[in-house]
Amino acid sequence: MNDSQQKKAEAEKTRAVLNHNQAKIKLCLEACASCSICAESCFLFNNNNHDPRFMPSYKVINSLGVLYKKKGRVGTEQLKRMQDLVWRNCVLCTRCYCPLGIDIPDLIALARSLLRTRGVCGVYPHTLGAPEEEYIMEWDPQELSDPDEDPDTQR
C-alpha cells in the first residue's frame, strides 16, 4: 500500500467509528454547559497546577469534539495534541463528575479509538523514566492550531 492509499484507508476507518457513534457524540457534546464543574474532580487537574489542559471537558472538547466537527480531517500536529490530551492527561480512572451526567471517560475512550484509526496510540514516556524534555507539552491551551492551516491535514 502506498502512502496515499494508506491515508485513505485510515480516513475511512475514522469515519466509520465516527458515523457509528455520531448521534451519541452530538448529544453529549451539546449537553455540556461548559461550566467547568468537572475540573476539580480530576486528580490530574488538581495535581498539575490547575492547568486547563487536564480538565475533563477540555480534553473531550479538544479531542473528540474537534474530530467530530472536522469529520476526522485533522493534521498531524493536532493529532499529537490530542494524543497528549487523551493518553498523557487522562488515565481513564473514571472518577470525574459532571452534574449533567455526561460520561466523560466514555467519550475520552471514544477519542482514543478514533486516534487509533489514525495510527496514533498511547505512549507514556514519563512512566518509562524519560527525561522531562521528551514529554513536556509544548503548546498553549488557548492556541489550538487551526486544522485548516495544518499542512498535514488529511482530506
Add this chain to the structure above:
Amino acid sequence: MYEFVTGPLLWISFLIFFSGTLYRIRRLYSLTEKREVTVTPPGAAAPPAAAVSAEERKLNLVVSFQNSLLGKHPVMAIVSTIFHICLFAAPLLSQAHNLLIYESWGISFISIPDKLCDVLTIIFLACAVFFLVRRLTVPKVIAVSSPYDFLVLFITAAPFLSGFCAYHQWLDYKTVLTAHVITGEIMLVAIPFTKLGHMVFFFFVRILIGGEYSFGSGRRAWKT
C-alpha cells in the same frame, strides 16, 4: 406586529418547543437500551449489609457531603440552583402571565405578587451576570468557553431583561413588550435544539442511565 408575535408566532414556538423536546427524549431512548448487567447475578441474594457503627455512619455522611457538589463548589451549587429556580418560577408564577393564560383558556397556575416576581427576576439576572463574569475571568472556564456559550447565556437572560424593562416601563413600552415576547419565543425554541437541551439530558441520563452518580433506577445504558 404585537398581535402576530402573541398569536401565530407564539403557537409555532410552543409547538416547536414541545415537539422538539419529545424528539429529544425519543432520541435518548433510541440511543440507550435496557441494561442487562446487574451487580447481583440473577437468582443470587444480595450480599448482607455490613454492620456500620454510628460513628462510621456519621463519617460517611461527612465525607459524602464534602464530595458533593455543595461541598466542593458551594458558590456554584447555590448560584446555579437559585438561577434555575428563578428561571422557572418567575415566568410560570408571574401574575401578568397567569392573567394572559386565564384570558385565553380560563385556567391559571398559582401566581405570586408582581413585587416578588420582580425580585426573582433581579436575582436571576444577578446570577446570569455571575456566570458571565466567571466565563470571562476564570481560566478553566475560559478554556472551554466558545461564543456559543455566551450566546446561550444571552438567549436565556434576554426574556428576563426585557421583561424587567417592560415591568418598569423603561424605554418604549410597546416595543419592549414585543421584544420580551420575541426573546421568550426564541428561548423556547432554542431549548430543544441547543446546549439548553441539557434540561432533558439531565433528567434522562441521571435518572434512567445506570452509573455511580445516578439518582434513580439506572435501568438503562448507552448502546455500544
